[in-house]
Amino acid sequence: MAARSAPSRASDYKAWRAITTRWLDNDAYGHMNNVVHYSLFDSAVNGWLIEKSMLDINGGGQIGLVVETGCRYFSELAFPDLIRVGLRADRIGTSSVRYRIGLFRSDSEIAAAEGYFVHVYVDRKTRRPKPIPESFRCALKEILVSDNGDVAE
Amino acid sequence: MAARSAPSRASDYKAWRAITTRWLDNDAYGHMNNVVHYSLFDSAVNGWLIEKSMLDINGGGQIGLVVETGCRYFSELAFPDLIRVGLRADRIGTSSVRYRIGLFRSDSEIAAAEGYFVHVYVDRKTRRPKPIPESFRCALKEILVSDNGDVAE
Amino acid sequence: MAARSAPSRASDYKAWRAITTRWLDNDAYGHMNNVVHYSLFDSAVNGWLIEKSMLDINGGGQIGLVVETGCRYFSELAFPDLIRVGLRADRIGTSSVRYRIGLFRSDSEIAAAEGYFVHVYVDRKTRRPKPIPESFRCALKEILVSDNGDVAE
């Protein structure tokens, strides 16, 4: 299959969160199961949104629906590792954002896994796309690292 | 962002499994969380491998390590849905397989979500890639649907 | 520690549900992790409530909050087992119900694990206890098996 690009480095990310692993994250092969990585992506993105007051889980008129995700796995993670999660925005569209997330084992500078996560921001009730508010767009720009400078959807 | 291709149909898949949803699959938005889809992928692929006697979780010299996964989400799934999981192989390499998985709500013919899952088959102890045995290759060919007829790695 | 009472039998239960196991249910010891049993309890009780039209996850004025749970583990369960979940009510109070749940491996008549689950039914908004409606009480009585005939709270 196609040659894989190298894993990203800690310096490629703009915001950070630490997430503790759990016993049940390890599957029958004794390492963190491939599914768990997505739970860390989900928690990092939503945790950052809550911290920036851009998401109110129970109220708030706008929520982010996930339309696409992906992950590449480079090296094993396992309970009881503490995982550093790096976050950045790759693209900011009218109502959608493509986040990139890297998972790093404790003091490593090379990602053990990295993935992406596309959120479409919708009205909580109608679930129809809604433009990202300006204040949210400003916060997103602080973590934007665009490969090609293109920030249009 | 790029226009999305249409969701696949039930007729695009070759093997089937039924998976029951769980209360905790629904997140704070009342629908099946994006992470859970990968747990269904994992269970469908490994369940099929076990059924075909190609995987012995606790013994067996060869295991499949996941090197890449991805998912596109088209419509909501939610507990208590019963989910039909369609499976096929997209590519069979020397020691790796790219599976495609579709999640269908009960009697729908249109996938609610679809994803892929790349397994590299390795020696359980050394964790080094190991060619897929001929018997396994035969079973895989029964679920192979190649877009371009290319079955080489 | 205290001698343990024997596991219950299939004939001790009144309602049944089948739940498929998942790859990630198995932990590093290769068996279904002790946490997962509770996810099956939760899914069996709520699945039964939904089937009986006694719970509307997204609407409905009354929801069940869990105030106490417990489980005893007798023998191992593991993916890819299909698990038969037996359900009964042990006690029906004014606004609370104590359910008993048994987990059975495929065709076994002896529970591999059994537990209990106490729901207090509350107003969705105020989260204050609310008497169980008469129609719900009737459905519950169909699965009631009281050790001592006492159905008062």
Next chain:
Amino acid sequence: MAARSAPSRASDYKAWRAITTRWLDNDAYGHMNNVVHYSLFDSAVNGWLIEKSMLDINGGGQIGLVVETGCRYFSELAFPDLIRVGLRADRIGTSSVRYRIGLFRSDSEIAAAEGYFVHVYVDRKTRRPKPIPESFRCALKEILVSDNGDVAE
């Protein structure tokens, strides 16, 4: 039903661990699902054992099998709470230990939930009970708080 005893306090516990919550911990009711508490119990007990060099997940001749667990829920926890997990041993038997675990929201001194967790230590291969080694017994005594001074099984 029986009157419930009051929740325990932070001063009732002897060892501590901090566990981050995840987006998927919140269920359709917007709070941490009752199942997740057990995942935190499991992670706290095993994390403490690993820290004390009393558990080697992948090697080691002795593992702890869970034979009984239970939890009482007093107040809601929810993502993105950071949870402080208090741990103590209630009873130390010949080959079993009863742990008590309290979950505390950030700076609260009153447990939001508390539970117990009975481990029987067995030989990894035969899965037969094996007496707890003296070094392990010493470490356990440091976190022992017995209600009645009885430390016999």
